[in-house]
Amino acid sequence: MSSGNRNLSALNASSWYGSLAEHTFPASFIKLSPSEIRALAEGDVDGDDATAVVKRLRGPMDAFPGNCFVFVDTAAPTDTERFKGKRGAVYSPKSAWRYLCESRKVCDAVASGAADHICVRPFRRMSVPREFRLFIQDGVLKAMSQYWLIRHFRRLEGRKEHYWDMARAFVEKIEWLLPIRTLVVDIYFTARNDILIVDLNPWGPPTDPLLLRDWDRDWSDTNGIFLIPPPRKVKGDVNVSF
Secondary structure, eight states: OOHHHHHHHHTSHHHHHHHHGGGBOOOEEEEOOHHHHHHHHTTOSSSHHHHHHHHHHHHHHHTSSSOEEEEETTBOOTTSHHHHHHTTOBOSHHHHHHHHHTOHHHHHHHHTTSOOEEEEEEOOOOOGGGEEEEEEETTEEEEEEESOTTSOOHHHHTTHHHHHHHHHHHHHHHGGGSSSSSEEEEEEEOTTSOEEEEEEEOSSTTSOOGGGOOSSSOOSSOOEEEOOOOOOOOOSOOOOOO
16 A cells, blocks of 8 residues: 555544544444445445445444434535535434435545445534634644635634634644644634544645645745635725616
8 A cells, every 4th residue: 555545544534533532523433344335335225235334323323312424434425415404414324324325425435445434423513613624734733724615704803813822732732643744634613612623634635725725835834824804895986887
């Protein structure tokens, strides 16, 4: 296995969870057999392998109260209608499997060999202004971007230095636990000012640089926190013609 492939496999949720469990959401994992991987890659909802996985999902899902969020090692079904409407919340093992089968991202991940575990977390409705992406190079926090680029959040402006200082201290605390020293980490600030890891991603494409726009940039200096700026206000006389 090449070093690049080893680095990518180190970012699988089932690989890094043991070291970083205290800094992320509670989770359980079930390993898929080769035939179950093929069933998921093909989007098989009702076959024998699908039935077997649904049965095995019951225990991990019952361990968490309420709805769960299910994904695979390297991909979450964020490209589905369920994610758009319910942020991915599922209640039954059968709907969880169907939800994974509906995701092209998930099916492609398992088909390519990038994932062989289903991961189960308790569903948590997160406040989108408190989700961020951290860019860590050689164990040092270089930059931080607002994750959801849907609009300017005025509340973030007054807290951006606070969030940056918290994120920098967090990276310094967990740096020795990270599976590789250069990577991208998605995080969530809780209402109690704790930081939870949402996901680990590879440095560079296909990971989205979000507000940093481009991976081809000077990373030698710390770049700080990037937020969507407030909308511009136009002053003075404005002539509009049709």
